[in-house]
Amino acid sequence: MLIWKGRWLEKHEAYISLEEPCLLYGGLVYETLRTYNRKLFAGKYHFDRLKASAGCLHIKIDMDYENFRKIISEGVEKVNCDVSVRIMLLPRGNISAFGFETKSYELIIFLEKLNISKFPEKVKVSLSKVRKIDDLATPAYLKIAGRTDILLAKMEKGDAYDVIMLGSKGQVCEGTFSNVFLVKNNTVVTPSLDSGILPGITRKNVIDLCKSLGITVEERWVEPIELCDADELFLTHTSRGVVPVDELSSCKTYSKSVGRFLVSKFEEYIGSIEENWL
Amino acid sequence: MLIWKGRWLEKHEAYISLEEPCLLYGGLVYETLRTYNRKLFAGKYHFDRLKASAGCLHIKIDMDYENFRKIISEGVEKVNCDVSVRIMLLPRGNISAFGFETKSYELIIFLEKLNISKFPEKVKVSLSKVRKIDDLATPAYLKIAGRTDILLAKMEKGDAYDVIMLGSKGQVCEGTFSNVFLVKNNTVVTPSLDSGILPGITRKNVIDLCKSLGITVEERWVEPIELCDADELFLTHTSRGVVPVDELSSCKTYSKSVGRFLVSKFEEYIGSIEENWL
Amino acid sequence: MLIWKGRWLEKHEAYISLEEPCLLYGGLVYETLRTYNRKLFAGKYHFDRLKASAGCLHIKIDMDYENFRKIISEGVEKVNCDVSVRIMLLPRGNISAFGFETKSYELIIFLEKLNISKFPEKVKVSLSKVRKIDDLATPAYLKIAGRTDILLAKMEKGDAYDVIMLGSKGQVCEGTFSNVFLVKNNTVVTPSLDSGILPGITRKNVIDLCKSLGITVEERWVEPIELCDADELFLTHTSRGVVPVDELSSCKTYSKSVGRFLVSKFEEYIGSIEENWL
């Protein structure tokens, strides 16, 4: 179900005009969240990131976080189980083929029974030939529907769990919906924010979890060859937390011991961090 | 009005689901055309370019050009005046946050009374700080709704007619909806296709027109400083043909003599080229 | 004259083998300094920068600054006038077509009567088509003989005082031997260090001078179009301090009022800063 203009609707009740500017010209800013035990995970982080994306389009969100959180709680009660949440912000203003001047926005919040699909037997990833869009063309932190790099990379996925994209200079960036970590000699390595990546919220939690466990973490520029030289590879994303990887394309298989250890500690850890549950 | 699933509809009759994949994940491929004297201009060129964009998303258009043209003729008769045409191709398949596998598509054609807005007294252009997305991240020829570089550049437009975008290495590329030409010592210069630009159809016609008039044309890498050093600057785009420019930001004013000369010859020229009216 | 292996020589006495590795394979690191009133200007800054360049080639300079300064003072006494100084560090080790492993170095210091060539009547600059080498290929701070970007840009100079180079993404960087400043609405703007420039010592002094005079200074990414839109342009380099510019290529002339004001204040200012005379 979803809430739009203050009303709760079922999906089949919700239609928009074929002339919707976000359809014709883009600009739909979004965030995806989930609950654990019906409590919203990292809501404040996602809300702040939504504000940053909106700001990129010169839109100031006038709703406060308390209100936002109340709406979602209301939805969770209606759905009556753990949910995934998609917030969408549709800019309004003078938007056409010739200009993009925003004045206001509509906010739509989708809620859906959380449905974590069964894990594949082997988690494979591959490397995309599509480079991430450079920050000078579009900021990496702008979470907007229809980023063409992500779309084109997703087309290369095949039977892989996710495809990893390189940046404009060939550095490792991130998956189409996940952040990337590798393990080499018990050190955990992940691309730094200045590599041109989305500042993932699960990524941040996993970095902090590692530190709390005494595991060394390096956030830095990562070369693709390091993926081949790593002992382990794992992904992180909101809906699933930590995902240890079995194979890189056909050329490398990984151990999963550090990854599995982090999986075993993840839920307890995020539960213990107050900022995740504001 | 528009045609969708074989039916002519008025705009207010056309709605799509809020879960439309093109809205949530992008992928809407399009072309914009116009008629002159109720005859479709450069229809075959645009149709071929649409096929190229669709191919980029692994979609093969099964409609042939004859059929496409017949539909538009039918629409022109209904609207009963010159029209602008927007063709939109919406991919269908396994499209989600986690993958983009296309299997088929829906085609929607919008027709609208041609409405060339009044010319501004002074045509100003400015330079965008937003770089064009590099070809390795998204091919320049892919005409797709929601390219974030164009969206962000359009936000900087202010009272300019269009903003000119530079490429990933700082070369001059194109406007958000136009191609760019400069004139220096009676030579016409325009960014080459390998500068990372959309192969504009009006651009092609203007290059050919210049050659037919004995004007030297250089298609090459253009540095931004050349815009300041040029005698003239003009833009080209489908709905208006040739648009001589008066000013670049606040730092340069231009003569418009070659540009006006080309304006005076443009309609007759395109009318005389058979390929434009197939 | 010059000092090499502890001996003062006249230039015509100093020869090296045709098999000198720095000639065949590069690697000669250098700094250029000058005296004012026989006192070495910014000697410590240049010495530290030399150490940074040498470090880039895995060479640790074992001479201390005091010793370095004593040698130059000795030379100044011999030459008995203001001098320009060129320090050259020639790596030694296993250097061949197949490897570059440094173990030690030779240090050569050239001193020459300071000879500031007469100012041209009009100071012109132009923009180079040669891009600066990106930091990932060679750090901008590495001051090394035979940087090919500088060499190729110098070939385009013609009657210009210096040519300005853009960076790998088209941002304004610096001249082949100078840093670049522009003035717009009484604000002084200069490319930030992260634009990929050498951290010029005169540049630093001029920034500090402006601040001491209450002039706003912005260190940031600068687009080439801003050179056309500026009120003034000036260069800075060691041998001459501040150089107001009259013309950019054939397309722009500048006022020189802020530049001249800074020229009038420069020598007194640098004289007053203790760090310049350590």
Add this chain to the structure above:
Amino acid sequence: MLIWKGRWLEKHEAYISLEEPCLLYGGLVYETLRTYNRKLFAGKYHFDRLKASAGCLHIKIDMDYENFRKIISEGVEKVNCDVSVRIMLLPRGNISAFGFETKSYELIIFLEKLNISKFPEKVKVSLSKVRKIDDLATPAYLKIAGRTDILLAKMEKGDAYDVIMLGSKGQVCEGTFSNVFLVKNNTVVTPSLDSGILPGITRKNVIDLCKSLGITVEERWVEPIELCDADELFLTHTSRGVVPVDELSSCKTYSKSVGRFLVSKFEEYIGSIEENWL
């Protein structure tokens, strides 16, 4: 020994001034050749490439190829064995810290007993973190002493035979003195010229050799991950022809069957191609 200004000298007789412009400012253009059975291999190709490099510095070589070849034959007779040849062209003109205007040149030819060092037991290569200089900063085909990218990459070599450099967008380019080939499913793949590589002469011969043997060759953009996924890797360079590789860093070992097969065919093949012996 070497020939300089028309005179044959022993190396210990050849000295240049410490003020040699090529030492202070770079600009020494060169080629490296070798003989097989006292006959110069691919002399015409190297001579033409030398002319291209010189042209880049606005120098026209006035010596003709016949003369060039005669000098080398003379040298080979003196040395009386197979030799490696290093041709060096030193620009002359107005060359200083402030400009690089060439007017003429000196040509020096070194000859040395060919000394192919013993093969290492295992041929290892690694990937450099130093990116190749982009073509816009320095053309890849300009063979000039002191290219800083090559110098810095050579510093990372350790016990590797050569280090492979990536280009400005992360594509595989070449080694510091070799070209790179990989074999995957019996197809030979090598970076295309537009990847930003030196057009190696041995590279060309090996491509032609493969074709003559019915082996498919792809010249194209190569991603670094493909090095990990390849069945074989081999290098090519003038002094040694084809060099099959055993290991990539610590992360991949290769079969050498196609490489060894090409080694076994190489000398006979190049001997049979007339253009190599002009």
